Amino acid sequence: MKVLPFKIPKPENVTLYIQHYKGESFYEKLHQHKEIQISLITEGEGTYIIGDCVGEFKKDDIFVIGENLPHIFKKDKSLEEETEMISLFFSKNSYGEGFFNLPEFENFQDFFNEIGLGLQVFSNKKNLFQLLSNIGELPKYDQFISFLEVLRLISVSKKRTLSSLINLKKYGGNEGKRMSDIFQYTMNNYHKEVTLDQVSDIANMTPNAFCRYFKQRTNKTFVNFLIDIRIGNACKLLTKNNDLNITEISYKSGFNNLANFNRKFKAIKGVTPSEYRKKH
Numbered sequence: 320m321k322v323l324p325f326k327i328p329k330p331e332n333v334t335l336y337i338q339h340y341k342g343e344s345f346y347e348k349l350h351q352h353k354e355i356q357i358s359l360i361t362e363g364e365g366t367y368i369i370g371d372c373v374g375e376f377k378k379d380d381i382f383v384i385g386e387n388l389p390h391i392f393k394k395d396k397s398l399e400e401e402t403e404m405i406s407l408f409f410s411k412n413s414y415g416e417g418f419f420n421l422p423e424f425e426n427f428q429d430f431f432n433e434i435g436l437g438l439q440v441f442s443n444k445k446n447l448f449q450l451l452s453n454i455g456e457l458p459k460y461d462q463f464i465s466f467l468e469v470l471r472l473i474s475v476s477k478k479r480t481l482s483s484l485i486n487l488k489k490y491g492g493n494e495g496k497r498m499s500d501i502f503q504y505t506m507n508n509y510h511k512e513v514t515l516d517q518v519s520d521i522a523n524m525t526p527n528a529f530c531r532y533f534k535q536r537t538n539k540t541f542v543n544f545l546i547d548i549r550i551g552n553a554c555k556l557l558t559k560n561n562d563l564n565i566t567e568i569s570y571k572s573g574f575n576n577l578a579n580f581n582r583k584f585k586a587i588k589g590v591t592p593s594e595y596r597k598k599h
Contacts, residue, residue, distance in 0.1 A: 335466055336408040337455045341401060349391045349499035354408040355434060356384040357469065358392075359451040363402025365394040366506060366551055369437040370482025371538040373547035375555060381447055383473065385435035386410070388482065389498070393506050395555070405451050407466065430474045437481035443472045483538055497522055498536065505541075509548045510573045515541065549573040550587050553580070557596040565592050 336354070349368070360380045367376050369390045376382070376392060384390050394402035411419055411431055419427055440447065447469060454465045500521050505513060518541060519529035533541045553572040556563055563571070569580035569592075584592050 334409065334413040335462060337462070338406045338408065339455060340404045340406065349389055349495065349502050351387045351389045351495070352408070353386055354410055355386060356382075356390075356406055356408055357451070357473070358382045358384070358404050358406040359448060361403040361405060361448075361452065363394055363400055364555065365392060365402060366548060367392045368502060372437065372481040372483075373544065373551060374439075374481070375551045379444055379448060381440040381444060381451075381473075382481075383430075383434050383438040383440065383478075385437060388435065388437055389495075390437070391499075391502060391506075405455070407451070407454070407469070409466075426474050427470055430470060433478070433480065436483070438473075438478045439481060440473055440476050440478050442477040443475070447472055447476075494536075501533070501541075505545055506548060509545060509552065510571060512575075513545055513573070545573075546583055547587070550584055553584065553592065554588070554595065557592060558599045561596075568592065 358381070360376050360378055362378055364375065364377045367374055367382070367390065369382065369384060370388050392404065418424075419431065450465050450469050450472070454462055454469075457465060501518060504518065504521050515526045515529065519526045522529050522532065524532060530541060533544070537544060539547075549572045553568050556568045556571060560568075565581075566577050569577050572580070574580035574583070581591055584590075584595070588595055590598065
């Protein structure tokens with residue numbers, strides 16, 4: 320499995336690779352690989368980046384990530400509970416070239432056509448949770464049967480496409496390291512003042528060159544990327560911590576101006592922070 324900038328070990332000649340990430344082993348570096356990935360969050364919360372989509376994950380969330388789509392899941396270190404994720408890795412040819420093109424799998428074709436941009440699954444989650452939670456304990460034949468049922472359920476479930484068409488890029492080794500460093504720095508420091516000079520220095524570029532570089536590879540400006548992460552953190556605080564008022568939440572999320580926070584929040588979420596808190 321090719322990972323940028325790190326490599327996750329994968330046994331040879333394995334058709335369906337099942338990985339259980341837990342606690343400190345929870346993988347939170349920018350990476351991409353040739354395998355399709357289906358992931359279930361069984362515990363914890365945090366932030367994900369899939370392609371050019373930034374969002375928040377929580378327990379029971381299910382994601383599907385297509386081949387070579389850059390992604391990262393970063394746990395929320397402010398929470399005491401561990402973060403756990405069960406992931407399946409496979410390719411369309413894992414069971415032989417043309418296997419999933421058989422007439423019996425006609426209903427799976429939409430699944431394989433949609434996953435290149437990344438998906439989040441919203442329905443049939445109870446059954447999917449049970450299947451994905453238990454699949455690693457089953458004999459190989461039963462794993463195969465459960466895997467087909469997972470694909471069937473996801474194929475008929477309500478889903479949301481995550482990334483945009485323009486973002487289907489593969490990061491080379493050095494580029495993957497650079498993008499990972501940028502993402503890690505931003506996700507670790509979003510609550511502080513983050514300047515273009517600081518981030519462009521990490522990328523070893525001038526600010527102007529960095530702005531062009533980042534926009535070409537993520538389909539958004541760095542400033543908008545930073546705002547997305549800050550608003551995501553604000554959403555968690557609004558729903559998890561009623562002791563904090565809106566002003567405190569805006570500052571803890573990296574905004575130094577309440578009016579600007581309210582304006583940016585409504586532009587992204589469609590409601591004010593107060594309305595969002597009441598709704599959730």
